[in-house]
Amino acid sequence: MKARCLCGATQFEVELKNHEVAVCHCSMCRRQTSGPLLSIDIEKMDFTEQQYLSVYSSSEWAERGFCNACGTMLFWRTKDHSFANINVFTLDELPEDLNLNLEIYIDSKPTFYAFNNQTKKMTEAEVIEMFNADKE
Template structure:
């Protein structure tokens, strides 16, 4: 699949691991997007940037980093620093699969009370996510 940022300065190819959409309610995602970010897991090592002169990678935690276009600011991915796990902004894909399904909300204990999703999802707390990606904490 192909994708890009809003302005088209940063483009990529990727293979999706599945068609499951995940929502993150952490304070960084909410601040970065003024809402939630919706992501899709990628096959390990499949995210390849075709145009990356304007790609910036931000060191967002001890174990994770975020990639974005430094021209338009589009958030493109989050991945572990060892790149064993990566997800992409679901809306950065040029052509989204028609069978996408929202099935997971992470950092659910950080979610503000003023919004919620109607469909049933698996929910993980901040502690659950930290244990998954950084088991030494």
């Protein structure tokens, strides 16, 4: 599937793992996007235009990609590239069968907004444990 930033200076193709959309309520995603990040897991990502691609090391184990021309948040991935997801709205065409089914860092979510549908909810500790379990 084709994806791109707002201005089109950074373009890439992705292979989706599934059509399950996750919401991240962590403070970094909220600060970066001015709201919760809606993302979808990917198998692989190949950049076709990357002159303006920047990668920010946001923690000891993860990094975030963005277009430094327009500021669009593009992806989040582990530094070893074993797991990655993209901002679902970077996709040129959204699959019709997308399903919002997971909210992470639920213990960081501000009280002034909520999603209507039922989702699995994971705390910060549960998310960190999940990624650390993959490394054992």
